[in-house]
Amino acid sequence: MREGVVLSGEEAANSILGKLLKRAENALAKDASRAISLRLSDKSVPEYWRLQRHKDKLECNAVLRVAEKQGGIKIEWDKRADENSQVERVLLLNENLLASYLGVVPRWVLIEQASREFALYLALYPILEQVLEKWRHGSQVRNSKPGDFEVWISAIRVIDYCRNKVGDDIPIRRLSASIFSNSKRLETLVPYIDSLIQNDLSAAIREAEEVFSELGLVKFPPTLLLAGDLAVLYGQQETRVLRPYIGLAPKEIKAIKKEVSFSYLLTVENLTTFHELVSQRPQGAIVFYTGGMPSPSWKRVYKLLLQELPRNASIYHWGDIDGGGFRIANHLAMCCLEVGFDLRLHCMTASLLSSDTVIARDLSLAERTQIQNICERWSWKNEKDGLGPVAIEQEALPIVWPAT
Structure with missing residues (x-):
């Protein structure tokens, strides 16, 4: 009930019975066996005491009597007042009958x-x-x-x-x-x-x-963005990945093979960073845009690519330093594990951030805990130890290539 609102007699009675039913619901949730009642004090039931007109008080009492006759409650009357004119307490007799009287599903x-x-x-x-x-x-x-x-x-x-x-x-x-x-x-x-x-x-x-x-x-079929000295079996046709990159429908990719000696594979979370990287990509490096959280079709192609690489290949991921970025890395690490590789993180420590960078937000305690748990799972000690108090977007960091 809103503060200061005066109800009609019937509304006040239904409010009283509703409060009693709520007490019954809470008591049953705790499996309590004690008697349930509601004392009509000015503090607990102010709507009853705000009934200033005698007519409204009579109407309220009459509604409570009907609920009593139906077996849901018992009324205790204030003996100091005129006979049956002032209710002191309402006791619950049968919670199901009370709910039925109110027309609610308890x-x-x-x-x-x-x-x-x-x-x-x-x-x-x-x-x-x-x-x-x-x-x-x-x-x-x-x-x-x-x-x-x-x-x-x-x-x-x-x-x-x-x-x-x-x-x-x-x-x-x-x-x-x-x-x-x-x-x-x-x-x-x-x-x-x-x-x-x-x-x-x-x-x-x-x-x-x-x-x-x-x-x-x-929302619509994704386009897979890939840069590297590669050839892709796309449908029934082999297609070379031209510079700076190629965009393909992942469901049409049947196989991938490298064309020159391999340096490393770097997956990138954000589109701006991907474009900056591929414009200056060194020979032998493969750059793969995740598009945020990778979809199952993207992960299928990722594993096709991993299977083409030598067993001692260096596999990196570069993403935002926040909960989302590390959850993406967690998914990629699981893909790598399935194919027999270990994923390493690239530029995902707060120490790389310059002092004059504008910070978007702080990391919450829950987010920090989740990141630390992910790092613990994959033995990413440097990233766990280097986790700062703030979230860092990938675009805030300068372009850095993995050391070869």
Whole structure:
């Protein structure tokens, strides 16, 4: 109830009964067995004491009597006032009858329904247990409230579809229309999709583009940008990669082979840096633009390229020094591991930043922890030890090539 708002007698009674029902919901969430009641004090139920007209007070008391007759509550009357004119306390007798009288579906019923709906998915998505627990205590989860189980199940449908189409690029709106008969619904599910993928409700929600790329969801088919002394089997035709770079549809790339002696492979997160690098690329170096978080089709081509390189090849990645940049590096490191390589990071320590650089933002504690965990996983000690307190965009750093 808003401060200072005077309700009608019926509105005040429904507000009182709603507060009592909320106490019942909270008590059941804690599995409490004590009696549940609500004392109508000026502090806890000000709306009752603001009923200045005798008519409104009578109306409020009458509504409470109806709820009592239906078996949901018991009224304790103030013995100091005229007979049955002033309510002192309302006691809960039957929470389900009270909810029925108010015409609402109580939280415990919504949780039971959500538990049944989630049962099939708990093994693969254990985070749903945490969602239920938070709902049970009345908290919202990613703006979903008890009863909003459908958004989580819809998110699971998207994830499962994409994982069954691994390696494919899937148009976002076409998939959304085919699953939900609504071309834009999928884009509203990002917070739930991301939580399910990360299996962590405390993790910050990532940008939609990053989440979609991880699943292979695209707004339009991507163009793969590649620079190097290479030949690509593109469809049924072999095509040389000309200077400064070539743009190709990743799904049409069947194989890649190097044409000259190899120096190293460098993947680059941002487009500006990619263009600056390829304009001065030394012979033997391969530069590959990730386009942010790499999609499954991009990673397929990346692994084709890795398979062409010698076993002692130097593989580098250069990206932003922030959570997103290191999550991209984590994905690339997993690709390298599958093919038998170790990924090294290039220019991803804060010590490279000049003192006069304008800083966009500080790294949050959660983001720093995530970066350090990724570095620990892949033994990137220099990057872990050199992590500063701020996020650094790749474009803020000068162009530097890996040492050969």
